[in-house]
Amino acid sequence: MENMDLALIVLLTGMVVVFAALIVLTYVIKGYGMIITSITSGSKKKKAEAQAAKKAVEKAAAKPAAPAAPAVQEGIPGEVIAAIAAAVDYTYGAGTHTIRAVRRVPQNRSAWGSAGLAESTRPF
Amino acid sequence: MNVFSELWNSIVGIWNTSGFVSSNWQNYVMIAVACVLFYLAIKKQFEPLLLLPIAFGMLMVNLFPGIMATPTTTLTPVTEYMAEHGGQTASYAITVLNDVQYYMVPQNGGLFYYLYQGVKLGIYPPLIFLGVGAMTDFGPLISNPKSFLLGAAAQLGIFITFIGAILLGFSPTEAGAIGIIGGADGPTAIFVTTKLAPHLLGPIAVAAYSYMALVPIIQPPIMKALTTKKERMIVMEQLRPVTKLEKILFPIIVTILVSLLLPDAAPLVGMLMLGNLMRESGVVSRLSNTAQNELMNIITIFLGTTVGATATGAVFLTAQTLGIIVLGLAAFCVGTAGGVLFAKLMCKVSGGKINPLIGSAGVSAVPMAARVSQKVGQVENPANFLLMHAMGPNVAGVIGSAVAAGVLISILG
Numbered sequence: 001m002e003n004m005d006l007a008l009i010v011l012l013t014g015m016v017v018v019f020a021a022l023i024v025l026t027y028v029i030k031g032y033g034m035i036i037t038s039i040t041s042g043s044k045k046k047k048a049e050a051q052a053a054k055k056a057v058e059k060a061a062a063k064p065a066a067p068a069a070p071a072v073q074e075g076i077p078g079e080v081i082a083a084i085a086a087a088v089d090y091t092y093g094a095g096t097h098t099i100r101a102v103r104r105v106p107q108n109r110s111a112w113g114s115a116g117l118a119e120s121t122r123p124f
Numbered sequence: 125m126n127v128f129s130e131l132w133n134s135i136v137g138i139w140n141t142s143g144f145v146s147s148n149w150q151n152y153v154m155i156a157v158a159c160v161l162f163y164l165a166i167k168k169q170f171e172p173l174l175l176l177p178i179a180f181g182m183l184m185v186n187l188f189p190g191i192m193a194t195p196t197t198t199l200t201p202v203t204e205y206m207a208e209h210g211g212q213t214a215s216y217a218i219t220v221l222n223d224v225q226y227y228m229v230p231q232n233g234g235l236f237y238y239l240y241q242g243v244k245l246g247i248y249p250p251l252i253f254l255g256v257g258a259m260t261d262f263g264p265l266i267s268n269p270k271s272f273l274l275g276a277a278a279q280l281g282i283f284i285t286f287i288g289a290i291l292l293g294f295s296p297t298e299a300g301a302i303g304i305i306g307g308a309d310g311p312t313a314i315f316v317t318t319k320l321a322p323h324l325l326g327p328i329a330v331a332a333y334s335y336m337a338l339v340p341i342i343q344p345p346i347m348k349a350l351t352t353k354k355e356r357m358i359v360m361e362q363l364r365p366v367t368k369l370e371k372i373l374f375p376i377i378v379t380i381l382v383s384l385l386l387p388d389a390a391p392l393v394g395m396l397m398l399g400n401l402m403r404e405s406g407v408v409s410r411l412s413n414t415a416q417n418e419l420m421n422i423i424t425i426f427l428g429t430t431v432g433a434t435a436t437g438a439v440f441l442t443a444q445t446l447g448i449i450v451l452g453l454a455a456f457c458v459g460t461a462g463g464v465l466f467a468k469l470m471c472k473v474s475g476g477k478i479n480p481l482i483g484s485a486g487v488s489a490v491p492m493a494a495r496v497s498q499k500v501g502q503v504e505n506p507a508n509f510l511l512m513h514a515m516g517p518n519v520a521g522v523i524g525s526a527v528a529a530g531v532l533i534s535i536l537g
Contacts, residue, residue, distance in 0.1 A: 004291075010532070013535060014528055017385075017527065021381070022273060022523070023273070025269070025378060033267075036367055040367055
């Protein structure tokens, strides 16, 4: 009988505490999610406005000459150039950098060796 | 002639120390159980990462019990020792009994005994949680925080089973450890059992991991029985994208809130969230990779084999173990039903926007339970993708079962 009382206490306390803890988390997560969303959407709006203004100014100015095609070392296939250009675009942002030349760097170590070296010497 | 007699004596000595003489029928039954687990792990691929080392630990300890032997100290009279070692003394500690000096010669324990200390001291489960945190994307939960409620509802199995275990005559601490099987979370079950009822660790761990492996078989009938075809066909709205800042803040906030509210849950939840913070911050990718790969794998090997090694025939083949196996299954079923029924309630309240099938994922068992929700949903509507919606309650279940563990330890511990 004593154990049954304890069992009921554990059941009620357990469910109440678990629900209470997770309800608190629900509202906290909801709350900060809303705050962050409103902040980021506000800054996005400002950014979009600034970008639109910049574009208008750029349009008004004379159209600059198209950048020259990069100097590509002989033997490097077009697919590799496209992959490098895409990687640069992805890493630094579209249109922020221009590739002037693509040439092979002389390598004494195999690609796997270099990867291993980079992995074990990169600082924390 | 003397040579033959010595040879015979040697063979008899080897035979007497072999497993054929020292093993009893219980060991052979456990070897058969281990082979069944091998079959489930290798052929059926049910949680092989855990079942395979558990089965091997079980096999080893029933073939060679000495592998789990505790270290001992033997007392050797100093004079006897010196006579045997040509008059040389040793640096062992000396104790005096009845005016006779004895060397206290330490005997090492078995290999698994030492590896098992990580389980016994509650070190491995939080480290596994570190890896789980590093592998888990809490995005679906952050974008739909209501999932937390399903993670809470599915813990019903833990507390109902607690009552069932008390009714079957288990002590309150044993009942607490048995109930936690319903959390469907191996590390949490081990953590709680080591604190409340360490002598039941073997059966509870084996039951918890076996049922986790059997989630695809246990859950679907309950899910189908408690939902209508129309409910199972509900297509849920797409989740909103979650920003990186939200993902970074989440583990910090959860750690602070849960640790303040329930300090007993802090080791599990704290390590889970540390792993997740390492993943989401993006500045310690090496640590995150180590936590979710090398560290996790090493701990899984140690945890699996040593938990399996607690299942010796004499300990495992008892009526008590049978009771634990039955109660564990009940815990899983009630937990699943609790999650589905609460999801049905949420479905009604939200005007049919929530598919009740995602409620069953609240029992943890990441990501298997979420996959089951997806699979059962797609049977009714092949164009329905519930997986990401089910991942919310699924990871909420991990937090929920850790909180439930904290409650049990704080009340019964």
